[in-house]
Amino acid sequence: MAAQSKLRWQPAEVLETSDVADGVRRIVIRPRKAQPAAPGSHLDVEVTQAGRTIRRSYSVVRSEDEGRRQTISVQLAPTSRGGSRAMHALREGDSLRVSYPLLNFPLGVGAARYVLVAGGIGITALVAMASALRRRGADYAVVLVGRSRGVMAYLDDLVEEHGDRLEVHVDDEGTPLDVRALVGEVSRSDHAATTELYMCGPIRLMDALRREWTRHELPGPNLRFETFGNSGAWAPEPFRVRIPALDREVTVGEEVSMLDALENAGVEVMWDCRKGECGLCVVRVLGCDGQIDHRDVFLSDEQKEQDGSLCACVSRVATGDRTLAQAGLRTLTIDVP
Amino acid sequence: MTLTHAGRNAGPGPRDGEEPVDPTAPASLTSKLFAHPRNAWYVAAWEHEVTSKKPLARTVAGQPLALWRTSDGRTSALSDACWHRLAPLSMGKILGDELQCPYHGLRYNGAGRCTAMPAQKTINPSATVPSFPVVERHRFVWVWLGDPDLADPGIVPDMHQMDSPDWAGDGETITAQCNYQLVLDNLMDLTHEEFVHSSSIGQDALSESEFEVSHDDRHVTVSRWMRDIEAPPFWLKNMRDRFPDFEGRVDRWQIIHFEAPSTICIDVGVARAGTGAPEGDRSQGVNGYVMNTITPQTDRRCLYFWAFMRNYRLENQTLTTQLREGVHGVFGEDEEMLIAQQEAIDANPDYEFYSLNIDAGGMWVRRILDRMLQAEGRSSDARIQG
Numbered sequence: 001m002a003a004q005s006k007l008r009w010q011p012a013e014v015l016e017t018s019d020v021a022d023g024v025r026r027i028v029i030r031p032r033k034a035q036p037a038a039p040g041s042h043l044d045v046e047v048t049q050a051g052r053t054i055r056r057s058y059s060v061v062r063s064e065d066e067g068r069r070q071t072i073s074v075q076l077a078p079t080s081r082g083g084s085r086a087m088h089a090l091r092e093g094d095s096l097r098v099s100y101p102l103l104n105f106p107l108g109v110g111a112a113r114y115v116l117v118a119g120g121i122g123i124t125a126l127v128a129m130a131s132a133l134r135r136r137g138a139d140y141a142v143v144l145v146g147r148s149r150g151v152m153a154y155l156d157d158l159v160e161e162h163g164d165r166l167e168v169h170v171d172d173e174g175t176p177l178d179v180r181a182l183v184g185e186v187s188r189s190d191h192a193a194t195t196e197l198y199m200c201g202p203i204r205l206m207d208a209l210r211r212e213w214t215r216h217e218l219p220g221p222n223l224r225f226e227t228f229g230n231s232g233a234w235a236p237e238p239f240r241v242r243i244p245a246l247d248r249e250v251t252v253g254e255e256v257s258m259l260d261a262l263e264n265a266g267v268e269v270m271w272d273c274r275k276g277e278c279g280l281c282v283v284r285v286l287g288c289d290g291q292i293d294h295r296d297v298f299l300s301d302e303q304k305e306q307d308g309s310l311c312a313c314v315s316r317v318a319t320g321d322r323t324l325a326q327a328g329l330r331t332l333t334i335d336v337p
Numbered sequence: 338m339t340l341t342h343a344g345r346n347a348g349p350g351p352r353d354g355e356e357p358v359d360p361t362a363p364a365s366l367t368s369k370l371f372a373h374p375r376n377a378w379y380v381a382a383w384e385h386e387v388t389s390k391k392p393l394a395r396t397v398a399g400q401p402l403a404l405w406r407t408s409d410g411r412t413s414a415l416s417d418a419c420w421h422r423l424a425p426l427s428m429g430k431i432l433g434d435e436l437q438c439p440y441h442g443l444r445y446n447g448a449g450r451c452t453a454m455p456a457q458k459t460i461n462p463s464a465t466v467p468s469f470p471v472v473e474r475h476r477f478v479w480v481w482l483g484d485p486d487l488a489d490p491g492i493v494p495d496m497h498q499m500d501s502p503d504w505a506g507d508g509e510t511i512t513a514q515c516n517y518q519l520v521l522d523n524l525m526d527l528t529h530e531e532f533v534h535s536s537s538i539g540q541d542a543l544s545e546s547e548f549e550v551s552h553d554d555r556h557v558t559v560s561r562w563m564r565d566i567e568a569p570p571f572w573l574k575n576m577r578d579r580f581p582d583f584e585g586r587v588d589r590w591q592i593i594h595f596e597a598p599s600t601i602c603i604d605v606g607v608a609r610a611g612t613g614a615p616e617g618d619r620s621q622g623v624n625g626y627v628m629n630t631i632t633p634q635t636d637r638r639c640l641y642f643w644a645f646m647r648n649y650r651l652e653n654q655t656l657t658t659q660l661r662e663g664v665h666g667v668f669g670e671d672e673e674m675l676i677a678q679q680e681a682i683d684a685n686p687d688y689e690f691y692s693l694n695i696d697a698g699g700m701w702v703r704r705i706l707d708r709m710l711q712a713e714g715r716s717s718d719a720r721i722q723g
Contacts, residue, residue, distance in 0.1 A: 066714060104463035108448055109470060109485045136486055221450035225462050277461045300458035 005102060007044065012098040014090050015069065021153040023076045024121065025088050026061070028069055029098055037063035037070060037101035039128040040198075040226070044099040045072070049086035056083040057228055057275075059125040059200075060101060061154070067101070073153055075121040077230075082255065105226040107132060107198070112191035114140040117182070117209060119201020120151070125226050126200055127154055130162060141165050143182065145205060148172045179205075183212035192216075198224045202231040203295055211301070225297075229276035229314035232293040239290065239317040240331040243267065251329065252316070259312040262337065269312055269337040276314035283334045284309050290330025291320030312337065366703040367690035369682050370719040371518035373398055373633035374709040376483035377598040378472065378493045380630045380642050383510070387412055387478050392436060394427035396634045398482050402469070403427035407434040413447035414480045416467040420451060426466065475499040477630070477642065483713070492555075494600035498626045498646040505651040507661045508628065508644025511672055515679035516719070517599060517631045517639035518703065523671055524601045524629055525559060525698035527591050533670050537663070542566045542589070544695075552701045554708070557595040559698035564588045565610045571663060572607045575623045578656060579649050586610040587622070593698060597705050599631040624648050627664070636719045637679060643668060 016028040029043070037043070037060040046055050058072035074087040090096065107114075107129045114133055116126045123144060133140040142162050146152035149170055158166055169177040186195050197213065199206050206225055213223045236254045241262065243249075252261040259281055262269050271281040276296030285292070285307055294304040296311035303309065310332075317330045381387075381397050381404055392405040394417055401417035403426040415436065417427050424440035431437075435444040435452055444453040449468035454460050470481040470488035475496035481488035498504040513520060523529065531539040548561040568576060568587045576583040587607035594602045608614035608622025625647045632640040645664045650656055692700060707717040 106465060106467070108450075109488075110448075132486060220460070221446050221448070221452050227462070273461075277463060279457060297462055298457070298459055303458065 014094045024153040034067035036067040039107045039132045040105035041101040046097040047086045111196040112194040117143045117199040119145045119205040122201030187216035232295040234318035281312040287333040290317040368718040372719040378479040379632040380477040392427045414469040494596040504646040506646035511641040515675040517633040522699040555597045557701040559593040603627040
């Protein structure tokens with residue numbers, strides 16, 4: 001197989017754009033040099049907006065014509081840091097730069113059963129996997145979770161392609177996903193040890209699935225997930241970071257990450273993945289008058305409960321459920337990064 | 338010379354720094370460095386080489402692999418580089434159902450998923466190493482490095498003589514420092530025996546007799562019968578192993594069976610002349626199968642797995658050893674020639690191959706492989722791979 005993790009950029013052109021759900025835009029890209037994207041692949045995309053270069057990662061929803069047509073889908077974030085807004089502004093014929101397909105979320109072979117669980121825009125990571133499983137003749141199920149049908153991308157296509165294998169849960173129709181029942185069913189089946197669950201969606205959904213998976217002592221490596229570290233328990237809000245040892249105070253705007261804000265202020269932080277996986281940017285917490293919104297998958301549940309540290313690349317501070325003791329920004333006090 | 342026709346004599350292939358050649362343009366079937374299909378089963382090792390004691394490092398079709406077995410005997414073929422800092426997993430330890438990286442102790446299961454990381458409570462979700470489909474069949478471990486959705490165990494080449502109760506024998510592995518297609522060329526045309534193996538199996542009847550070629554889209558068969566000839570030394574010994582008082586002349590056969598991409602099983606033998614062997618009665622003769630399967634490693638190196646199987650005196654281990662030793666000597670002569678040929682090819686980059694009538698079998702093989710490569714959007718000339 002081709003290299004899976006080496007980032008190489010190339011020019012590309014927008015072939016088509018269309019809306020596939022409320023606030024979700026489908027963008028078909030033609031890279032200069034075609035390379036088929038295996039299920040689970042993503043593209044890093046670079047667009048320029050108002051002289052600023054923005055890089056984002058998007059799952060490849062479909063890879064067609066030997067990789068000459070790569071389809072991604074972008075949800076317009078209400079608090080967009082610029083990425084989704086710039087992507088939504090793309091029109092047919094526009095040029096951009098894209099990476100060759102990158103694969104951090106490969107679909108395994110040989111499992112007795114596959115369960116794909118997608119929350120909201122997370123479906124984009126699982127569409128190609130579902131198609132591959134159908135072509136293989138594998139035993140699989142696709143579970144879709146969304147706030148309302150109107151915002152669920154590719155719903156009609158998926159119903160048509162997967163029929164009875166598709167299960168849809170819609171919050172505003174009163175049919176939410178019962179995570180306990182879903183994982184319980186996996187653990188009771190004859191194929192419990194050889195069932196793989198692939199999930200992509202809001203971190204709360206993935207945390208709930210992971211806890212149930214662990215509680216049933218299902219094999220950890222069979223729970224597969226991808227997160228781009230951009231969902232949390234609370235909406236992003238600005239907050240203040242205080243570093244007494246450096247005598248510095250930095251404000252983190254709602255559209256930037258804490259890591260970006262620290263770097264922009266000249267505070268040096270070590271990092272690598274910038275999506276809450278590697279743990280290099282972990283900083284020690286000395287105090288916080290808000291709620292730490294842990295959005296990473298590096299720290300364990302216990303570590304997150306203790307709030308002793310956080311991943312600066314994705315995690316934030318929110319007012320959360322607390323009653324405001326005082327007005328103004330929440331403050332996080334940390335040790336030297 | 339003006340390059341008015343893009344024929345085989347249009348000059349050497351591209352060099353580094355030249356304009357790349359369009360890989361979809363038709364390439365000559367006589368490419369000197371023939372590319373290998375990726376969507377195919379290749380032998381990585383003999384079954385007994387892959388154990389649960391220590392991983393085995395093997396490169397197959399350009400991909401370095403760590404081959405190992407879990408405690409319950411299942412075979413796993415993982416990319417031989419840890420996800421973390423790319424240390425070779427083949428230098429690591431097998432701990433039950435997991436392979437541990439020799440450098441920082443990350444552990445992987447048979448599917449290549451990381452199961453443990455040092456000094457942290459969680460596992461990075463992207464921590465996997467590629468794992469490849471594996472099938473164990475005919476005493477070999479076969480791996481598939483192409484599109485895993487196409488890895489159909491039903492198309493593992495037929496080498497059933499390797500593990501059939503009707504046949505006995507053994508073989509070896511040669512690491513041949515040449516392009517794999519040169520070995521296929523060698524096995525598809527046995528007239529070379531007269532010149533390369535003159536002391537054992539070669540004789541002038543080989544180049545004097547007619548041969549027939551047939552093919553379909555995955556197979557090529559080349560049949561040659563030599564009637565009423567002197568038995569060459571190797572075959573005279575084998576006849577006397579079965580018929581101790583044998584004297585006289587023989588009918589000799591060589592029926593070469595190629596199966597894509599690189600397996601060649603050669604039905605060989607001799608029988609007392611005129612006792613009906615060409616018509617199907619081989620009871621007055623000795624029959625062997627030379628089993629060969631070639632695994633490309635790089636453009637200029639391949640693994641050549643072979644065995645010599647016989648269907649008489651199955652219980653006799655001495656014969657098994659003698660035949661293996663005998664064929665070892667014969668194939669040593671081939672290896673020497675193939676290395677010399679590859680060196681001459683590399684030393685004369687501006688010269689192309691020409692073909693003879695005797696190359697018909699090998700050329701059908703090249704055409705089948707070329708079509709497999711085209712189906713993968715690639716060219717048969719390894720020098721112009723994208």
